[in-house]
Amino acid sequence: MIRKQFPIIGMHCASCAKLIERKLNKVDGIVRASVNYANEIASIEMSKNVTDESIEEAVISAGYRIGKDIEKEKEKRINILKYKVIYSIFVSLVLMALMFLDLPNLMLLALLLALTVQIWAGLEFYQATWSGIKNYTTSMDTLVVIGTTAGILGGYYETSVTIIALILLGRYLETRSKSKTSNAIKSLLGLQSKEAFDLKINDLVSIKPGQKVLTDGVIVEGSSYIDQSMVTGESVPVKKTVGDHVIGGTINKNGSFVFKVTKLGKDTVLSQIIKMVSDAQGSRAEIQKLVDIVSSYFIPVVLFIAIITFFIFGLTNAIAVLVIACPCAMGLATPTAIVVGVGRGAQMGILIKDVRTLEILNRIKTIIFDKTGTLTIGHPILTNKVDDKYMKIAASLESYSSHPIAEAIKYKKLFKVKNFKNIEGKGIEGVINNIKYFIGKSKFGSVTLMSNNKLLATFVIEDQIKPNVKEVIKSLESKGIDTWMISGDNKKTAQKVANEVGIKNVMAEVMPQDKANKVKEFKNVAFKVTKCVAFVGDGVNDAPALASADVGIAMGTGTDIAIESAGVTLINKDFRTVIKAINLSRATMNVIKSNLVWAFGYNIILIPVAAFGLLNPMFAAGAMSLSSISVVLNSLRLNRVRV
DSSP states (O other): OOOEEEEEEEEOOOHHHHHHHHHHHHHHTEEEEEEEETEEEEEEOOOOOOHHHHHHHHHTTTOOEEEEEEHHHHHHHHHHHHHHHHHHHHHHHHHHHHHHOOGGHHHHHHHHHHIIIIIIIIIIHHHHHHHHHHHTTHHHHHHHHHHHHHHTTTHHHHHHHHHHHHHHHHHHHHHHHHHTHHHHHHHHHHHHHHHGGGOTOOOOOOOOTOOOOOOOOEEEOOOEEEOHHHHOOOOOEEEEOOTTTOOOEEEEEOOOEEEEEEEEEGGGGHHHHHHHHHHHHSOOOTTTTHHHHHHHHHHHHHHHHHHHHHHHHHHHHHHHHHHTTTHHHHHHHHHHHHHHHHHHHHHHTESSOOHHHHHHTTEEEEEEEEEIIIIBBBBOEOOOOOOOOHHHHHHHHTTTOOOOOGGTTTOOOOOOOOOEEEETTTEEEEEEEEEEEEEEOOTTSSSSEEEETEEEEOOOEOOOOTTTTHHHHHHHHHTTTTEEEEEEEOHHHHHHHHHHHTTOOOSSSSOGGGGHHHHHHHTTTGGTTOOOOEEESSSSGGGGHHSSEEEEEEEEEHHHHHHHHHHEESSOOOHHHHHHHHHHHHHHHHHHHHHEEEEEEEHHHHHHHTTTSSSSSSHHHHHHHHHHHHHHHHHHHTTTOOO
């Protein structure tokens, strides 16, 4: 399955997006197409045999086109709209003056001026309407065309021109406001270095104080503090030394170092973040389905109401109904909030895979934490004295292991190990000088070295709790979210960590392969958990559990496979980001709901008002434009909400 995104040029409302979606979904090989009106992007899942040309043909057949540079296209559209608005307002004022002076001899001039606005400034309404007719659909442009054309034919020149002027003004302001919703992507794109195009894998690059790290790599010489805030959201510069990874786009603060290039182009962390944010912003929320259903019936119903209004109350009232009923605010309510919310998350080091995750995270009632590497730092230390002989044997065995315990058992000179074997969830074994040894956890929580069932040495190894964990657990409990800890450690060790961080519920001695099953059990009646379950982890053995949960949250310091299995990735080391992610979800969903209440309520209240002649068509046009702008501005509020 291939996933691609295409910028769409020429959309004016949510109905445009639905029409393009319908056309794209009819193309053979396209599994699912979703068009986001807020960021003007078509996200497509398709088989390998689908060509870009066939996609472009489908978009063109709907009356739109695929853009090459979406930002330049937006800037061009803003400028065109500005000139149309200025001219339309000027003509509107002239026509109002002529109406006030009541000069019959100048009525022909009034008609000609009105037609210039109708034909030039309002051309996009007619083009979109004609495209809709060809595809057996209607849109807000249909309502505007019928209303303003009826106004011209009925002699309401100044009314028709003012309606077009106000609607174009609304689109101008809306387009400018919408461009601000994608600031997160623009900021991330701005971090990419053009100099990186000349680099190759394994090249050595010298970075001086104040310089930008050109691409991803590993430090091979020197050390420094690096400002990663623009990528991970961390406010404090992070110390990096030989062997540490550096991320392209971050800023070197006060030291000098040389790093070896390990990733370029689309494989870099920054490129992956940009892709993940872009994909999430282009995905469709479940709540959007309600909007789509309502919108599909809305315009035909409005046309019917307008016809009834015309026969009962007259043309002016009918025009007001057509103009006030524009469903733009409904179309913008969900996608604008999603674009801003996902972008805000990226700025704080919270990467959200799709909108479904953002919605479910808001409903989480149970959250399960893996212990090692999630609640703890994952760098355990040896706290007791061990004989050098057994220390060397244990360190030799652990040198073949990737388990965190290996970091606590170190020795300078090592034995050669033969027949090394990792016994999952229990320990490791190997042969040294023709003697077979086993090292693993005992039932008392310590690590033991054994040979021929004889205890040789005991290693008391303790992990350190991450900063702010206790604070986060307390905050989650105060929000009514049950917290659990899952660990492969024995009950005594696991309970000790749980008590230290404030978690009451513990699942101990759980083998790695059983973690996913434990998560699934939380959805059964036996556990009496009917609300959504989240799992927080970071290791390779956490991947199945992350995928099994309603929402998997991967700590960004973890492995690629864990991150790939998760719905949310936290790319900084601050454990409080778990709370921030949940709060961001709640804030985003609240904004979406308030947007929808405003958009639906606006139409429900004002359509009857217009039908009974209590709303002048020109005021209707202004109110309609303001409703769309208010929805965008309400969504932008997410950039300032405290999470």
